[in-house]
Amino acid sequence: MPEETPKSLTLLVLSGDMEKGLAACNLALAARASGRPVTLFFSFWGLNFLKRPGARAGGAFLARCFSRINSDDAARQRLGRFHMLGAGRWALLRLMGRYDLLPVREGLQAAHQMGARIMACSNTLQLLGLQRDDLIHEVDDVSGALGFLDAADEGTVVTLS
Amino acid sequence: MPEETPKSLTLLVLSGDMEKGLAACNLALAARASGRPVTLFFSFWGLNFLKRPGARAGGAFLARCFSRINSDDAARQRLGRFHMLGAGRWALLRLMGRYDLLPVREGLQAAHQMGARIMACSNTLQLLGLQRDDLIHEVDDVSGALGFLDAADEGTVVTLS
Amino acid sequence: MPEETPKSLTLLVLSGDMEKGLAACNLALAARASGRPVTLFFSFWGLNFLKRPGARAGGAFLARCFSRINSDDAARQRLGRFHMLGAGRWALLRLMGRYDLLPVREGLQAAHQMGARIMACSNTLQLLGLQRDDLIHEVDDVSGALGFLDAADEGTVVTLS
Numbered sequence: 001m002p003e004e005t006p007k008s009l010t011l012l013v014l015s016g017d018m019e020k021g022l023a024a025c026n027l028a029l030a031a032r033a034s035g036r037p038v039t040l041f042f043s044f045w046g047l048n049f050l051k052r053p054g055a056r057a058g059g060a061f062l063a064r065c066f067s068r069i070n071s072d073d074a075a076r077q078r079l080g081r082f083h084m085l086g087a088g089r090w091a092l093l094r095l096m097g098r099y100d101l102l103p104v105r106e107g108l109q110a111a112h113q114m115g116a117r118i119m120a121c122s123n124t125l126q127l128l129g130l131q132r133d134d135l136i137h138e139v140d141d142v143s144g145a146l147g148f149l150d151a152a153d154e155g156t157v158v159t160l161s
Numbered sequence: 162m163p164e165e166t167p168k169s170l171t172l173l174v175l176s177g178d179m180e181k182g183l184a185a186c187n188l189a190l191a192a193r194a195s196g197r198p199v200t201l202f203f204s205f206w207g208l209n210f211l212k213r214p215g216a217r218a219g220g221a222f223l224a225r226c227f228s229r230i231n232s233d234d235a236a237r238q239r240l241g242r243f244h245m246l247g248a249g250r251w252a253l254l255r256l257m258g259r260y261d262l263l264p265v266r267e268g269l270q271a272a273h274q275m276g277a278r279i280m281a282c283s284n285t286l287q288l289l290g291l292q293r294d295d296l297i298h299e300v301d302d303v304s305g306a307l308g309f310l311d312a313a314d315e316g317t318v319v320t321l322s
Numbered sequence: 323m324p325e326e327t328p329k330s331l332t333l334l335v336l337s338g339d340m341e342k343g344l345a346a347c348n349l350a351l352a353a354r355a356s357g358r359p360v361t362l363f364f365s366f367w368g369l370n371f372l373k374r375p376g377a378r379a380g381g382a383f384l385a386r387c388f389s390r391i392n393s394d395d396a397a398r399q400r401l402g403r404f405h406m407l408g409a410g411r412w413a414l415l416r417l418m419g420r421y422d423l424l425p426v427r428e429g430l431q432a433a434h435q436m437g438a439r440i441m442a443c444s445n446t447l448q449l450l451g452l453q454r455d456d457l458i459h460e461v462d463d464v465s466g467a468l469g470f471l472d473a474a475d476e477g478t479v480v481t482l483s
Contacts (some may be wrong), residue, residue, distance in 0.1 A: 012319060014184055019366050020483060022334055026445065030467035043243055044180050060251050060259060068242055081338070081367055082391055091384050091407050095449055098382060127256055134165065145191035151166050151233070152317045156474045158334060159320045159481045161181060173480060175345055177403070205341050207404055223413050223422060253350035273433055284348065288417055311480045315330050320481045322342060 008037040008155035012148060016045030016072055018089060018104060024049075024098075027158060029134030030112040039083025039151040040111070041143075043121035046160070047128065049104055050120050052144030055134035058105040070128070074105050074136050075143040105136075112138040118153075119143055169198040169316035173309060177206030177233055178241030179250060179265060183257075185210075186268025186318060188296040193275040200312040202241075202304075203270070207235040207321070210265055211281050216295035218225065222289035224290030231289070235266050235297050273299040280304050280312070328360040329375075330477035334470060338367030338394055339402030341412060346431025352397040354436040361473040362433070363465075365443035368482070369450065371396040371426055371483040372442050378458035385451030392434060392450070396427050396458050406468060409421075426459075441465055441473070 009031040011024050022042060031038045042050050043157045057067030072078060082088035093103060102110060113116055119141045125132070132142055141147065170192040172185050185201060192199045199278055203211050214236045218228030244250035249318060254264060263271060280302045286293070293303055302308065331353040333346050344361060353360045363374050375397045379389030394400060404410035415425060424432060434440055440465045447454070454464055463469065 001269070009471065014180065014321070015483070019336065023366060023483070027471070031471055034468060034471065037469065044184060060256060062256055066256070068253055070360050075423065091388055095382060095384055095388070097443075100447055101449070123260075123262065126260055127262070145187050146195060147172065149188070149192055149195065149197065149317070156471070156479055157317055157319060158479060160336070160483050161174070161321050161481075173342065175482070205345060221417060223417050227417070229411055255370050257342060284421075284423065287421055288423070306348050310331065310349070310353055310356065310358065310478070318480060322337070322345070322482050
């Protein structure tokens with residue numbers, strides 16, 4: 001008799017705060033390690049986690065201005081609480097290093113290598129004036145909200161907003 | 162043989178940030194377009210999305226004071242990130258208009274016309290000193306937490322907090 | 323014929339804002355009152371809701387510094403919106419008292435007495451330099467992300483982030 005298929009985990013990342021990215025990676029890694037299929041869907045400010053450092057928005061003038069302000073990317077994000085001009089982030093990353101906890105970029109790479117699927121929201125890309133080439137190469141798919149809903153149907157959904 | 166019933170989508174909106182309202186509408190519209198039953202439950206600051214512009218809190222003195230400060234309503238909400246005294250909101254709404262993306266109010270109306278059910282949290286109403294008449298007419302139900310849990314039992318739950 | 327088992331509710335609390343704690347308690351109490359099994363998993367800033375007042379972080383110098391700044395605990399948390407140096411919290415707690423709504427600490431106690439299971443994230447404990455003794459006695463388990471995933475598999479998941 002075949003073993004029961006484990007339930008999948010779908011993560012919807014709407015926030016760009018570093019804490020939310022860390023939680024997403026932590027859950028994705030634990031889920032993959034226990035054999036659960038994992039999909040990470042990044043939308044709105046969450047898309048920052050997928051932005052290649054140095055990527056420049058194109059298109060509308062407003063989109064290009066906005067991209068100057070919304071400058072976080074895959075390698076560097078602000079904390080939602082206690083950012084303190086970067087001091088809080090620095091302290092947290094140092095503490096994490098001491099316990100071998102991965103920053104978001106390395107966490108995403110590890111999750112992807114373990115088979116997690118990474119999706120970017122097509123509406124957000126358009127709005128921010130970004131192209132697929134502006135995203136890190138771990139992105140498997142660019143899709144609308146329906147892509148998220150189809151992935152979510154089968155199992156556990158965690159929203160990081 | 163009858164087709165399988167699609168899973169439902171239940172959205173719990175606890176935040177009043179415009180981004181969260183946009184995400185809720187976007188998901189609700191995609192879910193209805195693909196035949197999924199949809200319930201939107203608004204609680205805490207999320208109730209602002211349902212407040213009729215110009216509604217005035219009654220009851221306790223504190224509730225009336227609080228309502229002056231918590232002044233967002235169905236037609237106008239601040240951004241959680243990059244609000245910049247309204248400049249961020251203005252830029253985002255302009256960019257959205259360019260790609261035919263709807264602001265929250267129009268998005269909620271469209272979702273409701275497509276059959277999404279809109280619920281308001283009764284505890285929050287009481288706390289904020291509001292009556293049902295202070296809410297937009299698209300609200301189908303006013304209910305406690307149990308109303309949300311009953312809707313959530315059947316399908317996918319997304320929390321926007 | 324046996325009655326159908328009600329679906330469980332699993333709450334993932336990642337935020338330390340008082341609103342999120344109130345929502346978690348409200349949902350947990352309604353779910354228990356209707357016979358649903360309930361698990362509350364607290365991680366990241368959400369762990370503040372479980373910190374015994376006066377608990378002092380040990381370990382690394384940075385962890386001890388951080389704990390001075392991240393000073394919220396089970397008895398006292400800031401609001402995410404309209405905190406206003408404590409005035410918003412004071413007003414909200416007074417309004418809640420008028421309608422017999424419980425603050426987070428009493429809400430958690432009540433939920434625990436009604437059978438809700440309370441879990442603390444082991445990674446977060448380590449990162450913040452806290453021991454299990456620094457947490458309120460209602461905590462049933464200290465566990466990693468897998469503990470959350472196992473609880474989540476069976477039913478409704480609500481993320482408060």
